[in-house]
Amino acid sequence: MIQIEHLYKNFGPTQVLKDINLRIEQGDVVAILGPSGTGKSTLLRCLNYLVTPTSGIITVGDVRVDAQKYRKQDVLALRKHLAMVFQNYNLFRNMTALENVAEALITVHRRPKSEAMETALKLLQKVGMEERKDFYPSKLSGGQQQRVAIARALAVNPDVILFDEPTSALDPELVGEVLRVMQELAREGSTMLVVTHEIGFARSVASRVLFMDGGEIAADGRPDEILDHPKQERIRQFLNIME
Numbered sequence: 001m002i003q004i005e006h007l008y009k010n011f012g013p014t015q016v017l018k019d020i021n022l023r024i025e026q027g028d029v030v031a032i033l034g035p036s037g038t039g040k041s042t043l044l045r046c047l048n049y050l051v052t053p054t055s056g057i058i059t060v061g062d063v064r065v066d067a068q069k070y071r072k073q074d075v076l077a078l079r080k081h082l083a084m085v086f087q088n089y090n091l092f093r094n095m096t097a098l099e100n101v102a103e104a105l106i107t108v109h110r111r112p113k114s115e116a117m118e119t120a121l122k123l124l125q126k127v128g129m130e131e132r133k134d135f136y137p138s139k140l141s142g143g144q145q146q147r148v149a150i151a152r153a154l155a156v157n158p159d160v161i162l163f164d165e166p167t168s169a170l171d172p173e174l175v176g177e178v179l180r181v182m183q184e185l186a187r188e189g190s191t192m193l194v195v196t197h198e199i200g201f202a203r204s205v206a207s208r209v210l211f212m213d214g215g216e217i218a219a220d221g222r223p224d225e226i227l228d229h230p231k232q233e234r235i236r237q238f239l240n241i242m243e
């Protein structure tokens with residue numbers, strides 16, 4: 001589903017991603033853990049070219065994009081396969097929950113408005129938000145906003161959903177409702193890459209855990225291998241701090 005080959009990203013003189021190589025299969029739920037500043041967000045952003053890689057090749061489905069020689073339409077094609085959920089929801093403030101979810105269907109996919117609204121309503125039902133469909137983001141809790149953001153990500157029917165710390169901005173009591181929606185997506189077979197500090201989620205929902213450190217993938221394996229029997233001292237230290 002996704003292949004990353006020799007991905008590098010520098011910001012000026014700083015090398016943030018160093019030769020990342022990764023294959024992700026359809027249906028994989030990959031939890032990406034690691035200290036802050038190690039390049040986790042940059043990795044997700046390079047996948048959809050929100051950040052342009054310095055070098056490397058990214059393949060998603062049948063689209064292959066080489067950072068050294070690519071066309072604009074390759075990037076647009078790549079983005080069709082991917083949707084992203086951010087820490088701060090990034091909903092449109094001047095649109096209701098329903099309009100937020102329908103927006104890309106109308107403007108990007110050129111669906112008739114009535115059909116887009118119908119699809120959006122089904123997706124709001126899926127995340128348990130249909131009763132608040134006409135609420136503006138400012139009238140919703142963080143957890144509710146994030147569930148709307150997940151419905152919006154699903155609207156374009158992506159092959160892979162990228163989550164960048166989806167629960168990090170939430171009050172503790174609101175984390176569970178968002179993780180439950182994500183768990184349900186995983187159960188349905190969605191392919192997901194999730195940057196998270198929720199070790200419990202990684203343990204119980206992920207099929208695979210990556211540990212990033214210093215711009216590299218320091219460990220890659222099943223949750224029990226990485227979380228219960230970590231080989232490296234730096235992973236043990238990280239888990240001690242988190243748990």
Ligand code: ADP
Nearest residue numbers: 011012016034035036037038039040041042043
């Ligand atoms: P993480 O998500 O693991 O916390 P990031 O990918 O956000 O890490 O950042 C990795 C490193 O890259 C950090 O040192 C950060 O300061 C730097 N960085 C990220 N984005 C930019 C940018 N747009 N310009 C310059 N430096 C950046």
Ligand code: MG
Nearest residue numbers: 040041042164
């Ligand atoms: Mg980050």
